[in-house]
Amino acid sequence: MISRLLVANRGEIACRVFRTCRELGIATVAVYSDADASALHVREAEAAVRLPGATPAETYLRGDLVVKAALASGADAVHPGYGFLSENAEFARAVLDAGLLWIGPSPEAIEAMASKTRAKELLGIAPLAAADVTAADLPVLVKAAAGGGGRGMRIVRELASLEAELAAASAEAASAFGDGEVFVEPYVENGRHVEVQVLADTHGTVWALGTRDCSLQRRHQKVVEEAPAPGLPPSLLAELYDRSVAAAKAVGYIGAGTVEFLVADGRAHFLEMNTRLQVEHPVTEEVHGVDLVALQIAVAEGRALDPEPPAAQGHAIEARLYAEDPASGWTPQTGTLHALEFRPGLRVDTGYASGDTIPVHYDAMLAKVVVHAPTRAEAARKLAHALEQARIHGPVTNRDLLVGSLRHPDFHDPARLDTGFYERNLDALTQAPPGEAYAAVAAALADAAANRGRLGGGWRNLRSQDQVKAYDGHEVRYRPTRDGYAVTAPEGVRVLSAEPGRVRLEVDGVVRDFEVARYGDGAAVHVGPHRLTPLPRFPDPAVQREPGSLLAPMPGTVVRVADGLAPGARVTAGQPLLWLEAMKMEHRVVAPASGTLTALHAAPGRQVEVGALLAVVQQPVQTEAQEDQTV
Known part of the structure; x- marks a missing residue:
């Protein structure tokens, strides 16, 4: 029996696991980076161990340091959460070799399924070789072989951009997961992202614990999730369950996992199997009346599952509240979160509290807000109202976008629910809200x-x-x-x-x-619910920039500059000039117009604050004769 458990993660998932451990009478241990020294998950744990440094590569991706922390704190088990090392077979093996209990599948199962390329091969699906991609194959999706959460993913619609997108996806995946392997697969336009929660014990029982729909995504990362997935015909539902259970049994899977599909034209296309708990697991818990973390622990301790999973009751929807600006390319935001308050009785899974600082090094998600109701329509209405009434003071968030999404006609019609939701509706959803x-x-x-x-x-x-x-x-x-x-x-x-x-x-x-x-x-x-920025009547001349100045949209690190880029170079509108890394995402800075690069202040490795001058692109000055010709 587990007596003390360490969570090898941070933020919301660490707080979530600690909550279950307290209910089970299990002592808790947190690990934390220097940037997280006063974070909520550290305050909620009974003990905490510092991982020196701030970036994921220095801290939460250092499996050796995490194992040492577990041994030093007297923990007898490790829960990986999700992200970071949660699908790292070598980390799982190191935990077991240290004599600790691993709350998850075996290293062999992780190796078989955590790599999306190997998972496809196991199920007889051959990935598309990057060198063999032709114009006829477009569009294609470049995808990280490890990890998830939309990181290391790029849609390629032009063959000329494939090489650059492969490099960008690889760099982002290496930063987020410590593994830069990427692959290419056909991109299915406007399908539905549907997944099945599986849970397997050591006695041969495998549950298919219902479906989830996660089609509302930005940058291939989920924003709104729900259970069960609406509008699926019984035959397709049976196929999803059968294929998910078969995938789990094929690798002798133990614990909680998720099998993901893209559903289009009545067919289910296998995407991947995530060998961990998913961010969106609360909607499954609400609908089926279970605690998946408690079940993970029970399975790891050798207990048997019931022969059949509990039936679904009602409908649950989860909205991910992010510190980001959807109207400005989903730019992550940092700063002080002055207030984060929701009405009583609402399920809010969060790693933040009022007064906390949102750091630049990690994911921008502030909270998961979850509602359960008898019907889908009631759940959407309750969640939209709860978000609208919440006190969320500090940096820009996606709160207005979430409220608008939950009230949009396309969301309420399963026939129009697909991964292209934000591509079609983003402009309307980012207009100033009424009032x-x-x-x-x-x-x-x-x-x-x-x-x-x-x-x-x-x-x-x-x-x-x-x-x-x-x-x-x-x-x-x-x-x-x-x-x-x-x-x-x-x-x-x-x-x-x-x-x-x-x-x-x-x-x-x-x-x-x-x-x-x-x-x-x-x-x-x-x-x-409104966040308003006061505008000065008389702009300060000291902060004026010359036309064509490119400013850092968020604090971060310059990870690379376009090859051969130097002052005096000619650039075209939309041309990528440099890349910033912030909050585990890579952000491309492009030329605002065609012209001449007159200044370049960015260099790889440079840390920049929001508003820092990165480069200047000067547009050609039109003569009067040229202006006359354009009339």
Whole structure:
């Protein structure tokens, strides 16, 4: 029996495993990097061991250090979580060789299935050789052989870009998983990502514990997941279960795993088998009434599963809340998470708490928010409302995108549910949400009320000029009056009360209350679910950049610069110039227009902060004669 368990991971999954261990009476041990010294998973563990360094390569990918930490802390078992070393057979073997219990499948099963290329070969599916790809094979998908989570994946639609995308995917996979092997397979446009949860014990029982649909993805990484997968015909469902159980039995699988398929035109195409717990496992737990972590531990201790898995009840949906900006290429965000609060009774799996700092070195996911309800429609409605009402203060997040996704007609029609959801709908889903203009009014009046309190009364007998403030393109005009404030723009707004943290407005006859929170001068203002950036009336000349300046969209590390790139080089619009690595993802910086590279401040290995000047591309100046010719 396990008495003390170490989780070889960080963040949300470590906190999740610790919660189950507390319920089972098992002591817990965390490992942490220097960047995670005060992280929530460290605070929740009963003991913690430092892994010196900050990057994954220095810390969570160092299996030797993790094993030493387990032995030093007196742990007798290791749970790998997901990501990092969770599908690393050598790590599993090192854990077992150290006399520790491994919560997962055997190293041999991991070796057979954790490499997507070997898994396909085992099931008789031959991957496409990169050297043999022709224009007729396009589009193709470059994919990391190890790991998951969408890292190390690239769609290639032009043959000329294949070599560069292979290199980029390999570099990203090596950073995230310590393994740069990649392969190529045909890319199926607009299929559904459907997976089956399997669980197998040491007594020969293999469960197919229902399906999940994970079709809403960005950068091949899941955003919204649900169980069961809606709208699958019984014959296809039976095929998915049979093939999943057969895959597990083929390698003598033990523990929890996931078999993934791409469903298109009524056919199921095998993608891979993940030999670990999945990020989206909570929806399966909610629907089937199980604790998959507890079952993993029970199986590792030798206990037998029931002959049949528990039946599904109702529907569950999970939304991944990320610190990222979907409107700006899904750019990851860092900084202080001032508030992360949800209504009571909601399942929230997270590795963060209010006041924590979001580091640059790891995945940008803040929390998984999960709702279970009798029907799919009810679950979607409840989850959208819960996200909308949450207090999420700090960097930009994808909260508005999630709410819009859960309410979108395409999401509610399984026939239109596929992996192309965001390609079709992203522009509409990243428009300013309804009510943002009135939230800007509340922000302006709360600020005015705070200033009035600091400076004394602001009303004059003679009417003064309107005060003007702008937030994300919304201009607010108001003036102080004997009774408070009068708003002249936008129209139709009457101020009922205004205090520094709360404003009550009547908008076209409807009374609305706005909670307003600000964390420092010039910082974003949070008004209910809205995050607003105040715009200065007079831009500071000291921070002005020359036209064509390319600034770092996030803090990170320059991992490479385009071959031969140097000042004086001619570049074309959209041409990749350099690559930044941040939050375990590689981000390409491209030329904004055709012109001449006049400055290059980036070099491989350089650490940059958000807004740092990377390069300058100067466009040719048109003469009057040229302008006349273009009319």
